[in-house]
Amino acid sequence: MNAPWKSGLPGNRDPFAAYICDDTALDVLRPVVIELGWQPEKCNKGGLRNAVQSLSVSASPAILIVDLSESGDPLNDINALAEVCEPGTVVIAIGQVNDVRLYRDLLSSGIHDYLLKPLSPQQVHDALSQALAVFMAPKAGDADAARRHISTAVVGTRGGVGASTLATSLAWLFSDHHKAATALLDLDVHFGTGALSLDLEPGRGLTDAIENPSRIDPLFIERAMVRAGDHLSILSAEAPISQPLMTDGSAFVQLEDEFRQAFEMTVIDLPRNMLINFPQLLADVNLVVLTCELTLASARDTIRILSWLKANASHAHPMIVANKVQPALAEISKADFEASIERKVDFIVPYDIKAASNAAKLGQVFVDANRSSKATAAIRQIAERVMGVSSEDTLDVGGEKKSLLGNFDFKAMLAKKPKVDLTKAD
Numbered sequence: 209m210n211a212p213w214k215s216g217l218p219g220n221r222d223p224f225a226a227y228i229c230d231d232t233a234l235d236v237l238r239p240v241v242i243e244l245g246w247q248p249e250k251c252n253k254g255g256l257r258n259a260v261q262s263l264s265v266s267a268s269p270a271i272l273i274v275d276l277s278e279s280g281d282p283l284n285d286i287n288a289l290a291e292v293c294e295p296g297t298v299v300i301a302i303g304q305v306n307d308v309r310l311y312r313d314l315l316s317s318g319i320h321d322y323l324l325k326p327l328s329p330q331q332v333h334d335a336l337s338q339a340l341a342v343f344m345a346p347k348a349g350d351a352d353a354a355r356r357h358i359s360t361a362v363v364g365t366r367g368g369v370g371a372s373t374l375a376t377s378l379a380w381l382f383s384d385h386h387k388a389a390t391a392l393l394d395l396d397v398h399f400g401t402g403a404l405s406l407d408l409e410p411g412r413g414l415t416d417a418i419e420n421p422s423r424i425d426p427l428f429i430e431r432a433m434v435r436a437g438d439h440l441s442i443l444s445a446e447a448p449i450s451q452p453l454m455t456d457g458s459a460f461v462q463l464e465d466e467f468r469q470a471f472e473m474t475v476i477d478l479p480r481n482m483l484i485n486f487p488q489l490l491a492d493v494n495l496v497v498l499t500c501e502l503t504l505a506s507a508r509d510t511i512r513i514l515s516w517l518k519a520n521a522s523h524a525h526p527m528i529v530a531n532k533v534q535p536a537l538a539e540i541s542k543a544d545f546e547a548s549i550e551r552k553v554d555f556i557v558p559y560d561i562k563a564a565s566n567a568a569k570l571g572q573v574f575v576d577a578n579r580s581s582k583a584t585a586a587i588r589q590i591a592e593r594v595m596g597v598s599s600e601d602t603l604d605v606g607g608e609k610k611s612l613l614g615n616f617d618f619k620a621m622l623a624k625k626p627k628v629d630l631t632k633a634d
Contacts, residue, residue: 226273229260276303375477381591383440394444407571414445421459457486490521
């Protein structure tokens, strides 16, 4: 039997247990459990309620799979599970409800992953491998701890505000100036300019991922991403405009999961329509760079998006960047804009049409083609702020969000908003 990461699990309790409602799912799960070197007898019949009853009188395993198929109110029932689980337990839920909102709510409540029935062996194996990776991740305070992964989403309040230019420039600065392994994900699937800005062909990696989410793994990432430099890789697309986007967003979430394992930085060029259609994209994002112009329409939409972020992604640190600013020609003043959105603008990037034209002619990102530009200097300051974001910064801005599963060791240990490392309680 092969147990590649078993040594990383807590040694004072069982590594694994599962509580499954039906025989079909048990038949899929048991061979994977055996392959990982665990006891198939730990795959128990019975769902979430059986798990609560059993764990109330016995020690919790390191990794727990619970079946929500017979639960009438999964989110409420999860509270009962939290009360009997020990700190450090990583929970994977499975169920029959294919609902994006439920998926997002479960992840927000602290569940590590949610798998949809019918299960496949590869799906189960990948989920358990990612759960094992939690225990292999460097813990806070380790002398050789790796740099915390920072995921940044760049969102434009209006079309044409320069969000894509800012996203490619930030990704280039992270990789070139800071030598950080960086992934750039351009989610404008039909009209993205990320690869174009870098003078590259986008390839089929992103469209293949959308069409076949089950293929997404470290090897897929290595083959699908286009190298733009020693430390920068991009995943982009130019999908035919006759083909509408057909996805529930799961492929994007899986891509972000793989990026956290393979890179130090992720930059997501996130069109605002994608933000609304797939809110789960922000589940593990640290910062949202909200790019705007000093106009009435942009002020209105900045207010709306900030409100949406507060309600749907309160863990993410919003950063307001006013781009293409011409003080003498601005539709509204900076002071009036700030009064409208009821917060300060974090950075001002001056308008420089000559620099933008120069970058396009050279086939280079804006900051590479115009290193002495005032606009480049402002974007460098934004990159420095992002690279310098610490645990204290994100907590000061958004406050610490209380999870329903406060006792669990979340997927957030891999990347997202800082939380107490509960595995040390064991």
